[in-house]
């Protein structure tokens with residue numbers, strides 16, 4: 122079979138994937154040396170084989186007839202129910218955001234600094250039926266503008282701590298400290314400040330939520346930026 | 352229904368199934384999948400509900416969330432079951448890329464997908480593929496061309512830029 126010059130560009134696909142006859146392979150290699158368009162295209166798609174190899178020798182579940190092994194809960198169609206759960210959480214977060222902002226606005230209130238720490242709004246909100254989650258807004262200490270929200274998710278192994286921070290220092294290290302009922306403090310997460318002053322990290326502690334007395338976000342030098350009692 | 356609710360529900364309906372597959376295959380922890388997926392959607396909704404490339408944003412967010420949890424678990428060996436498939440961040444990245452490539456192949460038009468399958472994975476020639484599929488060799492070549500271009504576009508859209 123012969124290939125006219127107009128068809129030569131189209132050989133790029135089979136050139137990348139493989140399978141061209143020797144004649145076509147030679148014709149396209151030669152064409153590639155002089156065709157700007159194909160050189161540009163080649164630059165974009167030449168990495169594909171390496172990516173395709175990631176999918177294994179058979180290209181993964183969509184290329185084989187074998188059914189995809191997905192656990193049963195994923196197959197059942199609970200989407201409407203899931204959307205409802207999700208929207209309930211959206212509602213909670215929206216309310217929480219308002220509370221949080223009003224807390225920032227009231228930052229001068231004596232109450233906040235009276236004890237050096239402030240009792241954040243404690244919302245007992247199960248994120249899903251199986252994972253009880255408590256949200257705590259850590260109050261910024263005097264001279265600090267940070268806004269921090271921590272979700273305490275009860276796990277079989279202890280507590281997962283999802284930390285949302287805004288208006289944080291933009292350099293240095295930061296850490297979340299967990300203080301138990303006996304006053305013992307341990308680090309549950311540490312991270313590097315970002316240039317945007319914004320980060321979301323997840324920490325973990327073996328303590329159960331009811332064993333946590335207080336949470337503090339500190340700088341690497343130990344300065345407390347925000348604190349919350351649970 | 353307020354706009355926020357509609358936006359979140361729409362993101363969830365449109366991207367939820369894809370995210371569930373990606374998270375499930377990357378973490379192999381069925382109990383965590385729905386959790387992570389919902390958290391990803393909530394975060395994206397909160398940060399950039401109007402993002403141009405929502406799919407890439409969702410996938411990147413899922414990647415960060417899984418990596419964060421993996422690191423948090425890694426500090427305490429007894430909690431390593433949180434993400435027990437990938438031993439290190441790079442292995443996790445690889446696992447995610449694998450899932451994304453498989454996902455991209457799934458999104459390819461089926462007549463393009465079969466060309467990728469025969470030419471690339473089964474190492475058939477253009478002539479053999481032509482017989483197998485029952486179309487002229489010229490069609491195999493042009494389908495191979497569009498398959499490659501589209502696959503690149505889909506991967507770009509998913510944030511797989513390598």
Ligand SMILES: [Zn+2]
Pocket residue numbers: 129130152156157158159160
């Ligand atoms: Zn050309």
